[in-house]
Amino acid sequence: MTLMEEAQQRALDLGVPLAVHLDVTYRCNERCVHCYLDHDDLGEMSTEEIKEVLDQLADAGTFFLTFSGGEVFMRQGFLELVAYARRLLFNVKVKTNGAMIREREAAELRRLGVEQIQISVYSHRPEVHDAITKLPGSLKRTLESIRFLKSQGLKVVIANVLMTSNAGDYQGVQQLARDLDVHYTLDPTITPKIDGDTSILNLRIPGSELGSVLHNPELVGNVDEYCAPPSPVSEDDMDGYSCSAGHTAAYISPYGDVFPCVQFPLPAGNVRRQKFLDIWQNSTALKEVRAIHARDLPVCSTCPHMTSCTRCPGLAYMEGSMRGPSSADCEKSFHRTGIPSANMLRKAQPAHLIQIQTAF
């Protein structure tokens, strides 16, 4: 177990919200075709309200703090929030499209001791990237910002979300990351909109292309290991949890709403009405999330992929049940190993028109 895994386990044992993702605004200067948010300001928390929340998070033991949005720099005084968070000694990561970062902002992020800046890049080709963001010139601005950040010595990660329109470009983006000397991460999952609208799911790359991505050694490392058939399920596995959402991680919206994760829109409370720790410790919704062990998942507990699947309980929740399967992860498990998931086999069975139940 690594030191980080030990810390995660200790936080789980102690019930500490180790990592919090805080969206400071949903406003954005881009209009990405796959975005799961609206871009209005429906009553964002004030700077003072967010500072109060940060105080509460520090007291609750939160260590990893991710500022995201929307576009964080659309919010006036964003750097004031970063400075405040750093005074409270959070490990701060910032997710941004970079379009508003120039020398001054880059230097300030460095001075404040931000650990990592994650920037979305969809393609190395301006016509593809800009068609996704719907902002002409956005790739140029974004790449300039990466250079400003790198010149300050900051750690930059390019996040490459894959969808139908840029599915063939990830190798170009990888090369771009190498040329810029920054890290690269790829995400092939398009998620439903936060209001439940699933229309953007048709942007997901088809299974055949997902398969080639998951078998690319430059992306996954050791392909034989990564794509190996799943190992047998043990009793310990049955006692485990799907992910850290609601266990050691939480999400807070610009309006103060608390959820288990940014991809898990199960309302748990609002920090404008309740202290964060009160929500974290006493919310009925979060208690329900924490009560679900792998053995309680009716379909997934019978699935051969249970030990290696990246099942997202938030996506499952958006599909209808937080105890159900997350189809996007079933697809990944299948295209990774060639072995269908229990959920896929269940769906393939013909539905019976007439069912008879008998009780003796």
Next chain:
Amino acid sequence: MSEKYIARSSAIASRLLGGEMMVMSATDSTFFTLNEVATAIWQAADGRTPLSQIVADKICREFEVDLKAASRDAEQFVEELSRHGILLVSDHPFEIASDSPTEAA
């Protein structure tokens, strides 16, 4: 032997978790967890208190350990964290900037 003064770098994040301090460098993302004794030294690293005084007052007294052994271990601990730029070491007291992130969380 001259006195050593130690101060926490401003480019770190830290938080107590179950009595042990997690520390992460923003410069190279190195992650440390400090046991109770190391945490006590870390929290006392205000840049103004000599290391020898921290060892005598915080470590020997609170953890009931021998001064010689505690001093040796403290020196090694300080050397390791200073190599990663997480602790700053000087033979003079530090002047701490008012806006530095230096709270002992």
